Amino acid sequence: MPGIPFPRLVNDFVATLERLSATVIREQNRDTQRPARIRALTGEGVTDCLLFLWAVTPGGNNRPENERRIQATGLDGRIPLIPGARTLLGGWSEEAGVYVFWDARRHVDFGSHGSNSLQVTIETLEAAQRVGIATQVRPSRMGSEVVVAVTPDSLLWYVQNGGALHNTDQDANGVPDLVDATTEDEARFINESRDESQTARRYDLVELMRAYRDAKFRPAVLRAYRYQCAVCQTALKLVDAAHIVPVSYPQSTDEVTNGLALCRMHHGAYDNALIGIRPDYSIVVNNERESALTAINLHMGLDAFKAALPAMITVPAQAEVRPEPRNLRLGLEARRFPGDLIA
Ligand SMILES: [Zn+2]
Incomplete structure (x- = not known):
């Protein structure tokens, strides 16, 4: 499978956020080199991102058939973590039509040590395509890691708010069920916790997924109205x-x-x-x-x-x-x- 050049991946990423009516400012002079520096502005606030993005490809020879991965090419030094900015470490799967992100905090030395690839299963990518979002809990050198896959419609939400999903540990397995959960389902999920700290984490996760549902509503409504005000017909990303x-x-x-x-x-x-x-x-x-x-x-x-x-x-x-x-x-x-x- 041919790789997709980084500038094209960034262009598509930016166009996706713009379509969801974010205003995106990008640092132009570093366009061909990872990371791309991007600032996304919406009515909700400003998010600065360092974007590392690759094409997601099959695992290759001698790897499980359902494995998909990104490979660290074109990297110059460590993956930086900068307070006030989000480091996005991810890939675009042309095959499933979704983005997938690993927890950058666990991979600051991605590409510089033995391991130069990060994996996810095709099942996770396909689940995201169906539901809008999916997670996979995987072992990593620092305990379990939550990998998050989202459709383009959910990308702006992930960029602005989705980082917290990487902190949800094993509870992340409940994420697809929470997307369409009723209030009773949510209460049951919280009440079935084994201890108080899990209760607190699950409560936070339920709140996060409620915000996700709200964010999903936005692109669907804007698209139906052609991004224009139903009263005055103004577009202008306002x-x-x-x-x-x-x-x-x-x-x-x-x-x-x-x-x-x-x-x-x-x-x-x-x-x-x-x-x-x-x-x-x-x-x-x-x-x-x-x-x-x-x-x-x-x-x-x-x-x-x-x-x-x-x-x-x-x-x-x-x-x-x-x-x-x-x-x-x-x-x-x-x-x-x-x-x-x-x-
Ligand atoms: Zn108006």
Whole structure:
């Protein structure tokens, strides 16, 4: 299998993050040499990365048939660990269409000692392709290591938040089950811990995977709306995925039909209940919120804001991903809209 040149791997990695609406700044002059230095910015914050990436290839002669690996080529010195930055040590599997990352902290001498390859099984890569994320717990020289595989849609989440998965030890085996877990499944997973420290670790893992579900929702919603605000059609990477029924409500789901792509301003106005979307997709302004803003003298810009609102939101062309009218009604109720505006 021919290797994929490092600059192309980096280009694809950056394009994937950009597609998920991150802004990516890269240090250009080191492009052909590992690591690539990348800064990813989103509404959630800034992540600086040192990126070591190879193509994932089959294990080769005399190796198990299901083994896949990266091999340390083009390395100049040790794998650096720099406080404030994330060192990403991984590969791209063209075969499975997923990224896979090893725990860089355990491989600072990757390539400089006897071992110059890191392994993962094809089963793990294929599980990630199906579920969005998968883990494999492998022995390493420093106890067991958690290897994490993610689809391109989950890459931004991994870059920003997924590092904690490498700390979950044997509990990482529960990760694929937690992706679609109910609240009861999550409670059972936590309660079946053998001691208090495992309870704490499992609780953290459940919280991490909840954040993952939320992150999975984002690309699906943004794609459905062509990365544009449903109200004003702005793109400009200023668009978020908003939940119609708020996440804290039991009826809330991470289905695209419970989502709206909204620019930062209209997302704020929607969550503050200044504007609402009715089940027929018409946009309403909440007169009670208008009065409350006027009373505290924060009504400046209101007339222009209202004048720029269209009568209806723009929904996706595909009917099955449009907002569910029942969700829109629940969303208005959850935000305490006056009854006459909901009907
Ligand atoms: Zn907007």
